[in-house]
Amino acid sequence: RKDPKDLESYLIPAYAVEEAPPLPISGKARIWENGRWAYIIDDRGKTAWKTDGSGGSIVVTELGSVASGWTIKTFVPMSTWSGSAWVLNRLLVIADKSKEVGAVRESKIAEGVPYDFADGHGTVQTRDLVDVRNIQTNVMTALILQGAGEIRPVMPFRDSENVTHLMTPAQMLSMALAISQHGQVIYNRSWKLKDAVEGMTTEKIAIFDVKANW
Structure with missing residues (x-):
C-alpha cells in the first residue's frame, strides 16, 4: 500500500x-540474513543418524547442519x-558372520540324522538338549546291557517319523557313533567356513552367503 507520508511511494510489507x-x-x-540473501543447509524431512554406530535416528526438522x-x-x-563416511568395522563384520555360521550349523x-535301522530307514531327532539327553540315556543303558551280555533287540527307539525300532545294545551304540560322526562333519564344516x-x-x-556356501 502507499506510504501515507509519501503518496508517491509504497510501503514494504513486514518480512x-x-x-x-x-x-x-x-x-x-x-x-x-544481515541485509542480504544467503544459503543455508536444508535437510528438513531427511533422516539423521547417530554417529555412535547404535543405529539411532531422528527426522530433521530445522534448517542448518x-x-x-x-x-x-x-x-x-x-x-x-x-567423520565423513560409514566404514565397515572388520571385527564386527567377522563376529556377525561367525554368529550366522553358528546359527546355520545349529539348524543343520x-x-x-538319517539312519538305516535294522528294520528300515528313519531319522534320529537331534533338535535340542532333550533329544541329546535321550540319546545319551540310551547309550548308558546300552553299555550296561552289553556289559551284562545282552545281545537281543530289547531296546526300543522312536525316530522322528514316530516309528519305533527294537535295537540290540550293540546297534544302539553303533547308532550313537553315527550321530556323533554326523555332528562332527557339521562342526568341521562350520570351522572351515569361519576360517x-x-x-x-x-x-x-x-555379502558372503553362509547358507549358499555350506
Missing part, C-alpha cells in the same frame, strides 16, 4: 525485501563413523 532471492539450490534454503554426533548419511550396520544339527571368512576382505565378508 519482505525489494531484492529478489537467488536461484534455488538443491539441499539449500534461501534466507535473508545437523548437530554434532549426527549425520544424514544413511547408517550402515556394523560400521563406524570416520536340528534337522536330525575362510577371516581370510576374506571386509566387504566380501559382509
Whole structure:
C-alpha cells in the first residue's frame, strides 16, 4: 500500500525485501540474513543418524547442519563413523558372520540324522538338549546291557517319523557313533567356513552367503 507520508511511494510489507532471492539450490534454503540473501543447509524431512554406530535416528526438522554426533548419511550396520563416511568395522563384520555360521550349523544339527535301522530307514531327532539327553540315556543303558551280555533287540527307539525300532545294545551304540560322526562333519564344516571368512576382505565378508556356501 502507499506510504501515507509519501503518496508517491509504497510501503514494504513486514518480512519482505525489494531484492529478489537467488536461484534455488538443491539441499539449500534461501534466507535473508544481515541485509542480504544467503544459503543455508536444508535437510528438513531427511533422516539423521547417530554417529555412535547404535543405529539411532531422528527426522530433521530445522534448517542448518545437523548437530554434532549426527549425520544424514544413511547408517550402515556394523560400521563406524570416520567423520565423513560409514566404514565397515572388520571385527564386527567377522563376529556377525561367525554368529550366522553358528546359527546355520545349529539348524543343520536340528534337522536330525538319517539312519538305516535294522528294520528300515528313519531319522534320529537331534533338535535340542532333550533329544541329546535321550540319546545319551540310551547309550548308558546300552553299555550296561552289553556289559551284562545282552545281545537281543530289547531296546526300543522312536525316530522322528514316530516309528519305533527294537535295537540290540550293540546297534544302539553303533547308532550313537553315527550321530556323533554326523555332528562332527557339521562342526568341521562350520570351522572351515569361519576360517575362510577371516581370510576374506571386509566387504566380501559382509555379502558372503553362509547358507549358499555350506
